[in-house]
Amino acid sequence: MEKKLNPHAAGVLKLVVPALILLILLTANISACAATVYDWTGASGTAWTTPGNWKVGGVVQTVNYPGIATTDIAQIGVTYSFTNQPTLSSGTTNTIASLTFGTQNNTTLTVSSGTLAVTGAIVQNSNNGGNITSTFTGAGAITCGSLQVGNANVFPPVLAVDQTEIISTINSLHITGNVTVNSTDFGVLFVGVGFINSIFSLEGVQL
Structure with a gap:
């Protein structure tokens, strides 16, 4: 005897199946667009394009490196x-x-x-435990959407005088947006004040 699907159940299926397909497609799209965060270790040498010099989530890479996808984040x-x-x-x-x-x-x-084309920001984090410097050099070029030296929410210990700096001597540096330099201080009455001085230094660079 042939069984017929309840009309109500058929209607529900007509609504549920397309919704499930849409959900699967959206999930796949989000997965495909998700950014991958790469951390430099330099374990296999100095080459940016050597996968073994990078970790993702603590795992050494064997195939990929930052720049395989334009959504990649490098640290x-x-x-x-x-x-x-x-x-x-x-x-x-x-x-x-x-x-x-x-x-x-x-x-x-x-x-x-x-x-090296960075569509978003290049950021140098503040160091509240001493001096920190990052230097850009070479005959090539770096482009970025913005550049930030220091963090507005990182404060020094009392009486410390720390320095956070980016120095650029690279042949060409092109920043399309803002340059932000965040210096901070922190003081305690009758004790003293600490400083994190942030610096962006251009030395013979073509902007």
Whole structure:
């Protein structure tokens, strides 16, 4: 005997199935567009394009590096200290979404050929435990949407005089948006004041 689907159930299925398909498509799209955060370790050398020099979520990479997708986020000295300084020498344009320098190490980022294109911000985080400097150098180019030195919400210990700095000696640096330099201080009455002085230094650079 042939069984017929209840009209009410059929109506529900007509609504539910398209909704499920839409949900699957949206989930896949979000997954495809999600940014990947890469942390520099320099474990395999100095080359930016060597996957083994980067970790994602604590996992050493074997295939990818920042710039494989334009939504990639690169962090240098944020999570790991390192010995080998990063060098980009691909001769092409390597595009990422943002680049953050932490306080684990002083960093020298060399772009010897080609361009490191950062569509969003380059940020140097404040160090409230000493001095920190990141230097851009090389015959290549760096472009970015904005540049920030220091964090407005990071304060020094009382009586400290710390310095957070970006120095650029690279052949070409092109910043399309704002340059923000955040210096902060913190004081205690009858004790004294501490300072984090943030500096952006251009030395012979073509803007």
